[in-house]
Amino acid sequence: MIVAHGESRAPRQRHVDREGIAPSYMTRFLLLTLLALDIVEAVLDGKQGTEVTLTRLLESLPMEWSAQH
Template sequence: MTAAAQMLTVRVPLADRKPRGGRKLILTPGGMAPRGTTAPDTTLVKALARAFRWRRMLETGRYGTIDELAAAEKINSSYVSRLLRLTLLAPGIVEAILDGRQAEGVTLPGLMGPFSVEWGRQS
């Protein structure tokens, strides 16, 4: 029996609007307000969107390697590799980030840094 590969597609439709004061306001589809009491971390949401876009480019064969992708995007391949790890987050965590409900302290620098040794240990 062969296991079929599964692919998860995350689409994040965003529209930038400038209200008074020059700050950017992100509107969700249909103008719905995000769930929860806090606004999503836009840096983290953009990083997720970029990571899933890059993964799709690799999976469809547009680029054969991370190095080719990094050269095309004119960025460091190490950065691409670290950002691609975001595509491995559990769907519930991705949804929480998109809704602005992620755990306190969940930031892009924290997710791109080395993982804790404790994560690899089984209890």
Template structure:
């Protein structure tokens, strides 16, 4: 006859406060560098939602923004603002997702009406008329 035994496992970890969130930090094995990102989680989440909502419209799941807003329980105006994020230049979206976007790119700034032309977006959001090279990493 065997008796039930219990095992206790202890994992050293630390909970660090970051602005607006908590992060669990586990110890890393020797020689392994942690993978970190400086991407703005609020902006990344907004972009993901925007592209999801756009896909649902494209697939015909909803006939209008008003219908989608009611079904998703989101204010119609905010939903429309989020959908504008799908019109961002691909390199700007990439900068945001890679965590390399300059501080001038934040959700409140992107919710405002932005130009449709990608070159105008770059000028307005990145350098206000300068070159984008230092942000994208090209020479």
């Protein structure tokens, strides 16, 4: 936790408050940082295919890169 101006708040909670989004959505969104590198590269190159959508990724994202294919 970070203490600033006499207030103890987790960075994630500050983002949730500032952006006005649900904590559960923020948690799922942060899971996208665990995407396998080849999937990230495909998305950045616009070659990810129609089956790769934000909704689908947020539904269930395995932690292991090899299970993400």
